Amino acid sequence: MYAFGYGNEKCYDSLEIGTNATSTLFSISSWNNITDLLYCFACHSSQNLFGCIGLKQKKYCILNKQYTKEKYEQIVGQIVGQMVARKEWGEFFPTAMSCFGYNESMAMDFYPMTKAEVSKKGWSWHDMVEKKPDATRMIPGARLPDRTADIPDDVLHWAIQCEATGRLFKLIPQELKFYRDQKLPIPRLHPDERHRRRMAMRNPRRVCDRACAKCGAKIQTTYSHERLEIVVCEECYLKEVY
Ligand SMILES: [Zn+2]
Structure with missing residues (x-):
C-alpha cells in the first residue's frame, strides 16, 4: 500500500486508498467507507465494485455497469477465474496500461531504462519533442x-x-x-x-552487503562499496551518537 488513510483493513497492492477501506485490492485513489473494491479507480463510498472508475455510493457494478448482487458475484467469480488462469489475478494494473510513457514517469528517476529496454517489455515511451520557447x-x-x-x-x-x-x-x-x-x-x-x-544526490533504491566500518558486522546499505563514506552498523552508530 502506498499513501493510505486511516482505518484500513485487509487492503493490498493499492495506492491512495483510505479512511475506512476494507478488502480493497489493486485499486487507486478511492476512499470513504469502501468495501470489496477490486481494480477500481477514484470510486468513493461504495461497495462491491470491479473495474470501475469514478463511482460514488454504488454497489455491485462491473466496469461501471449495475448488476444484482447474485449476478455480480457470478460474473466477478468468472472474471477472477479467467484472470487466475492467465496469471493476471493478484497483480496491480499492468504497466503497459499506463497513460504515461515510462520515460516521463518517476520510475525513470529511480530505475532508468533505455527506449529499447522499455519497448521490449511492451511498455510505452513518449518521444518528447523539444519545443523552442517563444522568446524575444x-x-x-x-x-x-x-x-x-x-x-x-x-x-x-x-x-x-x-x-x-x-x-x-x-x-x-x-x-x-x-x-x-x-x-x-x-x-x-x-x-x-x-x-x-x-536525484543524483540520493542513494539508489537497492541495497548491497557491506561490513560495518567499526566492528566488521555484516550489514546491508544503500552505500555501495565504492562510496567513501564511513558506514557502520546500527549498534555502532547508536554508540557513536549517544
Ligand atoms: Zn558495528
Missing part, C-alpha cells in the same frame, strides 16, 4: 548577472540556455519574484537538469 532573445546561462536586482523584468521574455545541456528554458513571473524575494540568483540550468542533479 536568447541568453546563455553564464551571462546572467548574479544579483536578481540587476536583471530587468524583460528576462521573462528571454530564453535562457542551460549551461550543462544547452536546452532553452524560460522563467515565469512567480519564479522571478521568488528569486528576488529570497535574494537568490536565477538558475543557469534547465529545470530537468536541476531535477536530475538533485
